[in-house]
Amino acid sequence: xxxxxxxxxxxxxxxxxxxxxxxxxxxxxxxxxxxxxxxxxxxxxxxxxxxxxxxxxxxxxxxxxxxxxxxxxxxxxxxxxxxxxxxxxxxxxxxxxxxxxxxxxxxxxxxxxxxxxxxxxxxxxxxxxxxxxxxxxxxxxxxxxxxxxxxxxxxxxxxxxxxxxxxxxxxxxxxxxxxxxxxxxxxxxxxxxxxxxxxxxxxxxxxxxxxxxxxxxxxxxxxxxxxxx
Numbered sequence: 032x033x034x035x036x037x038x039x040x041x042x043x044x045x046x047x048x049x050x051x052x053x054x055x056x057x058x059x060x061x062x063x064x065x066x067x068x069x070x071x072x073x074x075x076x077x078x079x080x081x082x083x084x085x086x087x088x089x090x091x092x093x094x095x096x097x098x099x100x101x102x103x104x105x106x107x108x109x110x111x112x113x114x115x116x117x118x119x120x121x122x123x124x125x126x127x128x129x130x131x132x133x134x135x136x137x138x139x140x141x142x143x144x145x146x147x148x149x150x151x152x153x154x155x156x157x158x159x160x161x162x163x164x165x166x167x168x169x170x171x172x173x174x175x176x177x178x179x180x181x182x183x184x185x186x187x188x189x190x191x192x193x194x195x196x197x198x199x200x201x202x203x204x205x206x207x208x209x210x211x212x213x214x215x216x217x218x219x220x221x222x223x224x225x226x227x228x229x230x231x232x233x234x235x236x237x238x239x240x241x242x243x244x245x246x247x248x249x250x251x252x253x254x255x256x257x258x259x260x
Contacts, residue, residue: 151231174202
C-alpha cells in the first residue's frame with residue numbers, strides 16, 4: 032500500500048505528539064526549599080553608668096588654696112604616694128588652738144578635723160601662730176610642703192609615732208631632723224583649756240595623746256601629709 036505524502040506528515044506529527052506527551056508525564060525532580068536565615072535582633076543599647084563621686088569636703092573645713100595645693104601634690108609625687116584613699120593636711124595659717132589638721136577621705140569626700148602643734152622656732156613669741164618655716168637642722172621650726180607617711184615608729188623619747196619622709200626642698204631633711212607625728216602633753220585638751228593655745232614642738236606635728244593611736248593606724252605608709260601656710 033502506498034502512503035501519500037500527506038499521510039506521512041500526519042503520521043509523523045502524531046508520533047511527535049505522543050513523544051511529547053510521554054515526556055510531559057515523567058515526574059520532575061523536586062527542588063530543595065532553603066529556609067531563610069533569620070536576622071538576629073539588634074543588641075539592646077546599654078548606656079554607660081556614670082557615677083558621680085561625692086563632693087570633696089562638703090562642709091568647707093579646708094581652705095581652698097590648701098586643698099588645691101594638696102591635690103596637685105598627689106599628682107606630682109604619685110610615685111612615692113601610692114595610696115589615694117585619704118590624705119592629711121595641716122593649715123599653718125590657723126591659730127594653734129583651732130582644729131587645723133585634716134584627714135580628708137578622698138573616696139567619701141568627708142573631712143575629719145584634729146589639732147596639731149607647730150615648732151617653737153616658727154613662733155618664738157608663742158603667739159599661737161606659726162610665722163616662719165625652715166628645713167634647717169636645729170632650727171626648731173616647722174617645715175611646709177609634701178610629706179609621705181612612712182609607717183608607725185617608736186622612739187625612746189616620744190614613744191609611738193608616725194614617721195615622715197619630706198618630698199620637697201622645703202622639708203627633705205625631715206628624717207635628719209626627726210620630724211615625726213607624736214603625742215604630747217602640750218597638745219592635750221586640758222593644756223588648751225588652761226593656756227588658751229597649744230604648746231610648741233621642736234618642729235614635729237605633735238597631737239593629743241588620745242588622737243595618736245587611731246591617727247597612727249590610719250596614716251600608715253604611703254599617704255600624703257601636706258602642710259602649708
